[in-house]
Amino acid sequence: MLLKDIIKITSLKKKSHFILFPILLILSACGGGGGGGGGGGSSARSVAACTDTGTAFQTDEYHALGNTVVGRGLSKICASNAYARGYTGSGIKVGIVDTGITIAAHQEFDGSGKRNYDAGSDLVTPDSIPEDGHGHGTHVAGIIGADKDNTGMHGVAYDASLYHYRVFNNGGITTTERLVNGIQKAIDNGGLSIINHSWGTSGSCTSQSSCETGVGSSVYAKIVAAAQANIIQVFAAGNDGTSSPSYEANSVAYDSRLQGVTLAVAAVGTDGVIASYSNKCGTAASYCLAAPGSFIYSAYISGTTSYELLSGTSMAAPLVSGSLAILKQQFSSLTNTQLVTRLLESATNTGIYSDTSIYGYGLLNLGQATTPMGVLQTFSGSDNLDSGSASYIDLSSTSFISSASFSNALKKSLNGKKFEVYDSFDQANFKVELSDLIGSKSNVSEFNATSHFNRLKPKDKSEIYLSPFGQTEATYVNGQLESNLFTSYNNFLAIGYNQDTNSFLKNEKTNLLANDKIFSKNYFNNPYFYDEGGSNLFMSINNNQSGLDTFMNANSNDLGFAMKFNSGEKSNEDGLTSNLEFSFGVAAENKKFLNSSNSGAFATEDFSNTNFLGLKYNKTVKDLNFVSSMYLGQTFINEKENSYLSSSKPIYTSSLTAGVIKDNFYDPSQKIGFVISQPQKVEKGEINLKVPTSSNRDRNVTFVTHNVDLKPDARQVNLDLIFEKNITEMENLKLGLTHVQNADHSTESKNQNFISVYWQKYF
Amino acid sequence: MFSKYYFFSIVFFLYSCAPQSNEAIKVVNIFCKTSGQNIIENNKNFINKSDDNFFKSYEKINDKKFSNANFIVQSDEKRRGGYSLNLNKIVGSKIYFFETTPPERTATIAVMNYPYCEIELNIIPKNLEVIIEKK
Numbered sequence: 001m002l003l004k005d006i007i008k009i010t011s012l013k014k015k016s017h018f019i020l021f022p023i024l025l026i027l028s029a030c031g032g033g034g035g036g037g038g039g040g041g042s043s044a045r046s047v048a049a050c051t052d053t054g055t056a057f058q059t060d061e062y063h064a065l066g067n068t069v070v071g072r073g074l075s076k077i078c079a080s081n082a083y084a085r086g087y088t089g090s091g092i093k094v095g096i097v098d099t100g101i102t103i104a105a106h107q108e109f110d111g112s113g114k115r116n117y118d119a120g121s122d123l124v125t126p127d128s129i130p131e132d133g134h135g136h137g138t139h140v141a142g143i144i145g146a147d148k149d150n151t152g153m154h155g156v157a158y159d160a161s162l163y164h165y166r167v168f169n170n171g172g173i174t175t176t177e178r179l180v181n182g183i184q185k186a187i188d189n190g191g192l193s194i195i196n197h198s199w200g201t202s203g204s205c206t207s208q209s210s211c212e213t214g215v216g217s218s219v220y221a222k223i224v225a226a227a228q229a230n231i232i233q234v235f236a237a238g239n240d241g242t243s244s245p246s247y248e249a250n251s252v253a254y255d256s257r258l259q260g261v262t263l264a265v266a267a268v269g270t271d272g273v274i275a276s277y278s279n280k281c282g283t284a285a286s287y288c289l290a291a292p293g294s295f296i297y298s299a300y301i302s303g304t305t306s307y308e309l310l311s312g313t314s315m316a317a318p319l320v321s322g323s324l325a326i327l328k329q330q331f332s333s334l335t336n337t338q339l340v341t342r343l344l345e346s347a348t349n350t351g352i353y354s355d356t357s358i359y360g361y362g363l364l365n366l367g368q369a370t371t372p373m374g375v376l377q378t379f380s381g382s383d384n385l386d387s388g389s390a391s392y393i394d395l396s397s398t399s400f401i402s403s404a405s406f407s408n409a410l411k412k413s414l415n416g417k418k419f420e421v422y423d424s425f426d427q428a429n430f431k432v433e434l435s436d437l438i439g440s441k442s443n444v445s446e447f448n449a450t451s452h453f454n455r456l457k458p459k460d461k462s463e464i465y466l467s468p469f470g471q472t473e474a475t476y477v478n479g480q481l482e483s484n485l486f487t488s489y490n491n492f493l494a495i496g497y498n499q500d501t502n503s504f505l506k507n508e509k510t511n512l513l514a515n516d517k518i519f520s521k522n523y524f525n526n527p528y529f530y531d532e533g534g535s536n537l538f539m540s541i542n543n544n545q546s547g548l549d550t551f552m553n554a555n556s557n558d559l560g561f562a563m564k565f566n567s568g569e570k571s572n573e574d575g576l577t578s579n580l581e582f583s584f585g586v587a588a589e590n591k592k593f594l595n596s597s598n599s600g601a602f603a604t605e606d607f608s609n610t611n612f613l614g615l616k617y618n619k620t621v622k623d624l625n626f627v628s629s630m631y632l633g634q635t636f637i638n639e640k641e642n643s644y645l646s647s648s649k650p651i652y653t654s655s656l657t658a659g660v661i662k663d664n665f666y667d668p669s670q671k672i673g674f675v676i677s678q679p680q681k682v683e684k685g686e687i688n689l690k691v692p693t694s695s696n697r698d699r700n701v702t703f704v705t706h707n708v709d710l711k712p713d714a715r716q717v718n719l720d721l722i723f724e725k726n727i728t729e730m731e732n733l734k735l736g737l738t739h740v741q742n743a744d745h746s747t748e749s750k751n752q753n754f755i756s757v758y759w760q761k762y763f
Numbered sequence: 764m765f766s767k768y769y770f771f772s773i774v775f776f777l778y779s780c781a782p783q784s785n786e787a788i789k790v791v792n793i794f795c796k797t798s799g800q801n802i803i804e805n806n807k808n809f810i811n812k813s814d815d816n817f818f819k820s821y822e823k824i825n826d827k828k829f830s831n832a833n834f835i836v837q838s839d840e841k842r843r844g845g846y847s848l849n850l851n852k853i854v855g856s857k858i859y860f861f862e863t864t865p866p867e868r869t870a871t872i873a874v875m876n877y878p879y880c881e882i883e884l885n886i887i888p889k890n891l892e893v894i895i896e897k898k
Contacts, residue, residue: 098872099872134797134844134872135799135825135826136844136872136874139799139874168844168870168871168872171797171844171845171846171847171863172797172843172844172845172846172871172872172874172876173844173845173865173869173870173871173872174869174870174871179870198872198873198874199844199870199871199872199873200843200870200871200873201868201869201870201871202843202868202871203868214868215870216868219870236873237873238843238873239842239843239873239874239875240842240843241842246873247868248870277842277875300825300826301826302825302826302827306825306826308799308800308825309799309800310799310874310875310876311799311874311875312842312843312873312874312875313873314872314873314874315874317873
């Protein structure tokens, strides 16, 4: 096969050589394309029971609310998962229309924001201090937001702010007037997000009018007014054991003015099954869910350290109210209606909870509600989440694997910086560390023990295609083609496949350094022709003092070409030869730059170009051969629309190599070489990362631009020493020593040292 | 005859020295409220200090108001607020309580509860009866 191809290429006429480069260009242009956004979730909702994973928060105090039984109370709804993500209801105001709050210095309410009273908030004995003479209101308040203080128990949203409205007297009963005024007080507060109603009026209704009659028109009007004020209202379903909630909780089923921001809550017992006393979701199933309600341990009014076990849908409702406070804190991008929908849609609805007539949407699952329900997506193209021009890309498709030439600087610059991504389910905002999406390529990944050892092996000379046109330098060595390509003088045409592109150091003396692909690639090849992996194609057309190299990386469709001008090899009678090559060209990288891999929200457009200059010098003085190579590049990022990544200035890079090889080291059978080099590094340059960092309930998104200086804080220097001794014609010994300082241009990298010995004997 | 005289004398003496079983029952202290827990088990509606389980029941009262309680009365389970238990009258060894029920279509708190009274009586007759009347 190989021979056939060689013959084929050999038969090309001279003028045919100039056709090859356009062909390569066309081939590369055929690649690319791509893309497509993701999104969409499954239509059938199936949410399994949560696993309580926030172990650091699963304290005795945490389990106390469930009567110290693990698996009840807060652990049943996986509240610790939310705490582990940093959400505790902080900053959210919850109103409690109930029997008031204990005025004793109860240890569960001595934290800030737990005793907020509006003027006139005691509607029973009219004043501004809603002292609880029953205990119910205190208990409910504890379930919502009792302090987390390593004593007693704590509420589900233990950092929420609580506002108390005493509407029910010490017997747990109220009047229409008190209810009307109490709810109005809560509305007038102006800052409440949620009102908890652990009360109700027994009886069932089957229409808006019958519900309104059951509730009483004046109270009903206030409930509607609160909904119209965009306050989420959570109602206990009632304890009559009926098939549908009591009047107030059931009203949402028939009144569109309540729908979206009103919930009914049924109670499950300690066994997780609907409690015998609890009204079922029934006709309000579309606005109803269940929560633990039996034997709930919470603060009481008998003293500063008093607690009580109470049961009822009164206890289930505040678990939902507190959970909503957590969601409201976590998801600034969601409206109250969306928060309610999220809470419902995240409820566990498998097993017994699939019976909507009993459990409505299922069992409260705070663990699920606080995690992505669809797929997380990046957002760009607009400043509003609901805009038609908004562009969403799955986060899993977004990454930025940076080149080692600037990865250190990029990582450091973005360390600790977060940005927002959005749940495809409802665009709920989640925070993600920018650095989590940033990966790094490495200059030293090839410096492991195996690869260092392999550097001393003879190079692989397979898959070489050569057209011996003119005076080619290509020769057969041991029956194989020598893989010297891109030689910048003498007439020849060469085509290489997956092959080392360096042949500047082609003479015998420098073979010591150039005889393995890894070594020469790192130090003497064109550093802007990123030929890592895949099917790389090379072509070089040369005459005596100039030439053209072309390169195509078939994997990523990179293209490159370089014009070369060579002084020609000069030599004199003293054995002094010298060779100077100057090159310039351009490398076009498809959807990446400087060998970084950008995708999704960090994508770049086709062909970011790097203009480069190269200079190589080789001088031989008797047994000594001096070699050097230097490349400078100027990279322009081709920005992609809606990408987070942009750049207004070019990025300047450099790479340097210098070395000396001595033949006849002690005796003619020995050679030694020393090389110092610096891999490609950004000398100057910056990129801008414009990422969304916050969003509000109007669904507007704020972007922040991070200006990232790409210059690393150190310069990687490699020191290589290679020794070779031909013991006999059939026996060869090689020694390699490498010292790497500031690997990947980072001051934080440890110095690395390698030593390899290679002994080869032919039989 | 003599023996009859002595017999009646001895009986009269013994009767006069016996506890005054017909002494009026008086309430020294009383506090009525509702409890979230079933204070008195086994479907009984009262318990006094002579019962072995009294202190077990007494400890279930969260909001104790005095220390010398010797008698506890409790209604059956209520599914919402608005119920209360109150002393009505004492007639002989019968103590009458009335249980107040919330009016129809009145909003109440949605908690399971047991109305109860924590009581200190001056005496606890053996034939004590508790009658809870619903209003």
